[in-house]
Amino acid sequence: MSSSPPKWADKLLERICRKDLLEEIQGDLHESFQWRSETKGSAFAKRQFIKETLLSFKLSNLKPYDKMDRLLTLVKSHVKIGWRFIWKTKAYSAINLLGLSIGIVFSWFAYLYTSDQLSYNKHLPDSESLFRMTTQVNLFDNMINFPGCSHVTIQQIVDELPEVDEVARFTDDKATMKLPEGTIEQPFLSAEKSLVDFLNLEFIEGEPGSFDAPNEVLISEKLAYKLDIRGEAVGSEIQLLDSTKYTTYRVTGVYTDIPKNTSIRTDLILPYSYYLAQSPTKLTSPDNFDLSVLLKVNKSADIEALNEKISGILNTEEDPSQYIPLITPLASLHLSDEYWASKGFLPGGNSQLIWFIVIAGIMCLVISIINYANFSISLYINRAREVAVRKIIGSAKSGIFLQLMTESLLTTFISTGIAIILFYILAPQFSILVEKQFGLVDLFTASKLPIIAVIILSIALLSGLYPSFLLSRLGIIKSLKGEEKIGRSAYITKSLLVLQFSISVIMISCMLIFRGQLHYLMEFDRGYDTENVIRIGVPLDLVNSGKERVLMNGFKSIPEIDNLTGASGYGMSGYDDGKNKFSLLFSNIDSSYIDVLGIKILKGTSISEAKNDGVLNGVLVNESFIHKTGIMDPIGTTIPFTAHGFTNATIVGVFKDYYAFGPGSEISPLLFLDKDISRISSQIMIKSDAEPLLLEEKLSEVWDEVFNPIPFKFDYLSDLHRERFEEEGKISKIAGVGSLIAIFISAFGLLGLVGLTIKSRLKELSVRRVLGATNDHITWMMGKKFIIPISLSLLIGIPMSFYLTDQWLANYHNRIDFGWQHGVIAILSVTIILIMIVVVQMLNVTRTNPVVHLKDE
Amino acid sequence: MNLQLGVLEEIVLLILLSQDHTYGVEIAKTYEEQFEQTISLPAIHVVLKRLEKKGLVKSEMGEPTAERGGRRKRLYRATQEGFKIAYELKEKRNNLWQAIPGFNFQSLIPS
Numbered sequence: 026m027s028s029s030p031p032k033w034a035d036k037l038l039e040r041i042c043r044k045d046l047l048e049e050i051q052g053d054l055h056e057s058f059q060w061r062s063e064t065k066g067s068a069f070a071k072r073q074f075i076k077e078t079l080l081s082f083k084l085s086n087l088k089p090y091d092k093m094d095r096l097l098t099l100v101k102s103h104v105k106i107g108w109r110f111i112w113k114t115k116a117y118s119a120i121n122l123l124g125l126s127i128g129i130v131f132s133w134f135a136y137l138y139t140s141d142q143l144s145y146n147k148h149l150p151d152s153e154s155l156f157r158m159t160t161q162v163n164l165f166d167n168m169i170n171f172p173g174c175s176h177v178t179i180q181q182i183v184d185e186l187p188e189v190d191e192v193a194r195f196t197d198d199k200a201t202m203k204l205p206e207g208t209i210e211q212p213f214l215s216a217e218k219s220l221v222d223f224l225n226l227e228f229i230e231g232e233p234g235s236f237d238a239p240n241e242v243l244i245s246e247k248l249a250y251k252l253d254i255r256g257e258a259v260g261s262e263i264q265l266l267d268s269t270k271y272t273t274y275r276v277t278g279v280y281t282d283i284p285k286n287t288s289i290r291t292d293l294i295l296p297y298s299y300y301l302a303q304s305p306t307k308l309t310s311p312d313n314f315d316l317s318v319l320l321k322v323n324k325s326a327d328i329e330a331l332n333e334k335i336s337g338i339l340n341t342e343e344d345p346s347q348y349i350p351l352i353t354p355l356a357s358l359h360l361s362d363e364y365w366a367s368k369g370f371l372p373g374g375n376s377q378l379i380w381f382i383v384i385a386g387i388m389c390l391v392i393s394i395i396n397y398a399n400f401s402i403s404l405y406i407n408r409a410r411e412v413a414v415r416k417i418i419g420s421a422k423s424g425i426f427l428q429l430m431t432e433s434l435l436t437t438f439i440s441t442g443i444a445i446i447l448f449y450i451l452a453p454q455f456s457i458l459v460e461k462q463f464g465l466v467d468l469f470t471a472s473k474l475p476i477i478a479v480i481i482l483s484i485a486l487l488s489g490l491y492p493s494f495l496l497s498r499l500g501i502i503k504s505l506k507g508e509e510k511i512g513r514s515a516y517i518t519k520s521l522l523v524l525q526f527s528i529s530v531i532m533i534s535c536m537l538i539f540r541g542q543l544h545y546l547m548e549f550d551r552g553y554d555t556e557n558v559i560r561i562g563v564p565l566d567l568v569n570s571g572k573e574r575v576l577m578n579g580f581k582s583i584p585e586i587d588n589l590t591g592a593s594g595y596g597m598s599g600y601d602d603g604k605n606k607f608s609l610l611f612s613n614i615d616s617s618y619i620d621v622l623g624i625k626i627l628k629g630t631s632i633s634e635a636k637n638d639g640v641l642n643g644v645l646v647n648e649s650f651i652h653k654t655g656i657m658d659p660i661g662t663t664i665p666f667t668a669h670g671f672t673n674a675t676i677v678g679v680f681k682d683y684y685a686f687g688p689g690s691e692i693s694p695l696l697f698l699d700k701d702i703s704r705i706s707s708q709i710m711i712k713s714d715a716e717p718l719l720l721e722e723k724l725s726e727v728w729d730e731v732f733n734p735i736p737f738k739f740d741y742l743s744d745l746h747r748e749r750f751e752e753e754g755k756i757s758k759i760a761g762v763g764s765l766i767a768i769f770i771s772a773f774g775l776l777g778l779v780g781l782t783i784k785s786r787l788k789e790l791s792v793r794r795v796l797g798a799t800n801d802h803i804t805w806m807m808g809k810k811f812i813i814p815i816s817l818s819l820l821i822g823i824p825m826s827f828y829l830t831d832q833w834l835a836n837y838h839n840r841i842d843f844g845w846q847h848g849v850i851a852i853l854s855v856t857i858i859l860i861m862i863v864v865v866q867m868l869n870v871t872r873t874n875p876v877v878h879l880k881d882e
Numbered sequence: 883m884n885l886q887l888g889v890l891e892e893i894v895l896l897i898l899l900s901q902d903h904t905y906g907v908e909i910a911k912t913y914e915e916q917f918e919q920t921i922s923l924p925a926i927h928v929v930l931k932r933l934e935k936k937g938l939v940k941s942e943m944g945e946p947t948a949e950r951g952g953r954r955k956r957l958y959r960a961t962q963e964g965f966k967i968a969y970e971l972k973e974k975r976n977n978l979w980q981a982i983p984g985f986n987f988q989s990l991i992p993s
Contacts, residue, residue: 048953048954048956049927049955050923051951052950052951052953052954053907053923053955055949055950056907056949056950056955057906057907057910057923060907073922076922077922077924080922081923081924081927
């Protein structure tokens, strides 16, 4: 017979199986192996042999307890000795354990957050074949991505492309909803039935049916609770404020709340007919991209080919379209850099933030592992004698190795226990920081436990491996004589220290840079006033109804208001004068807009003054516009700009550039035209330095007269601007926490190392003191040993952090530079920590009588 | 009398009854011939141990053979008790079968 059963399986069986049963089992397995390899081939026989071997490990087949007992006793004694050692060196062990626990907790948080962010949309049943539509618009020099699609386009795609199985069209909106007590502003989706299928909604009451009757709605369990109709929801009526009057809708189904890791979440779904009724003109307009669309693509379809087909669908042979529809997969949407939240799609995650959290988590873990290794090595030097005695008694290298590994495992388990407590305490804080609820429950879910266990075991392995390897190879005689000095390990200890402090320095300087940039962005001078300016949005469907003018007139009678203005948002148009082609932003303003926002006119006059002088088509442009077009003498120049039937624009003034979209982006060409041309005022800006609460009361009075029952809302422009930097704020907060932890753990490590070094030279130092060395002298003597590793870590850390932050800063149009002050602060903080630690540890020597340390032996 | 026998236990017992004495691999071979599906030896070993505990089979060590690498095999033989139980089970089954009326078969009889 050529083949034989796998050796390892056979050996394993011999090792573990009871002697009296072994002969039968092994014999049977071998014989059946021969038989099987003859009848069914050797590969099958081998597999079967392994399977049968493993299946034979039943409790009744195992070797009797007294044989296993030896191993158990050994492990028990290892654990006992380890525990005694931990107990004997209480202070150092406590530092070690705490450092390790903090590292573990931070890495858990990093893991939980990352896995949550990566899981977005992947739980949907067909997430791989779901795609979102966007439209890329080519406008002169600009390419703009709109996060939606026009109704016309999607119809064409459905008609022409067989690869597209199904589409779900939807859009979002908000309405005031009546509750049992009071009202709330309730966001909702108006969607086709297919969205319910795509999102795999589970209905606990009723069902959606075909979901096309205009007054049917679906609500989530959460909303059912809020409305207090849980259990009897089907057929209940809810009231939504539609422009000016309440409309009644009938609930036909209640679904369980949509999981938090879904990009499309809503508590209320209205039929698609709601959207159609709202804006019938949109159905035929090819350039209205505010429709959100999910496509379900045939599983066999080639996605790249499909994307190509879709992007070319609007092109005719002679006329390439400037609108290019595109599809992006839903599964990777959440963390995509080009992701725009819009019309039902909730804001995405921040891949930068994730990277940062992952890096910070790993770094904290590495620092704490290094701490452990350093501590173990330094502490075990004290145990060299113990190791030597054990070797003499007959312990093998592997035995001592096992002992030390057991200890590191024990330490890791204890710190895991501490970590769980820490996690429980810190979880609420972390949840606030990342705006996502985390608790112990998330840690102990079945899917995450293996990874959590792997993290713990790898910590034990990584931190214990090196010291165990080193110490199990100590020479016996030298150790006993006290001569063994582990020369190599001093270098390794020091280089580990360097690594640890480099990481701390990197974290500190990154934190400083993040904070600096955040502060810079917050306090950035945009070139116009934001203080004391209030913005009030006019309900979209009432813009142009004339009511906003009633509102403004009402506001004008409030004495606290210094000035007010109505304006449209920014529109975009193309500019083409034959030489230059670029996209141009424009805004319709009234006469007081310039004053309210404090925009400076550099040349010429305002539009209204020009009007008085007889120039009817006056426009204002900014410096960038002049710069881009290269017009030498702008005042009085006619430019080819058209909008809303407005032609023959004549420049009457040039105003100073300002950052309309914040310091993050460049200033683009901007043009102001008279508001009376389109009469659009979608927002009202008010300048007033009155006390906010008083002002709100007065404003809302006027508002209620005009727009009741729509609730009144107002914001200070400066607040709105600050809110834009939330992400930067988060990154800088996490950097702050991370660097604090890093420096904390590293300082702990250093504290221990300095203490141990001093301890090993206690007698020498005492003799020096007796002979007349001053305290300063011996403190310096001990401290200077750490100067080289610390300065080395500064040398590594500062350039590294410069490199890292430089890439991050490159995202911003306006940014701070990595300056000397960041380096100096990092150097100072590390040096101060070093000095403090050395001085504190030397107190033990300098504050006691040297005789105390010298009298014994 | 405890009649509780698993399906596999009963099959193994019947195989043992059909032969003078036999051992694990032989049982596996017979089983695979009959049912045309693979069975793992540990499963048979467990069943044999259980039957032995119930006193339905007894065992002794046989002679070493070359194909087992010189190891001896444990030979099993059904006891009187085993035969009685198997027989009783068969009787009970027969009784039950007789109670099944013919029309239940009609759908199964090929026309």
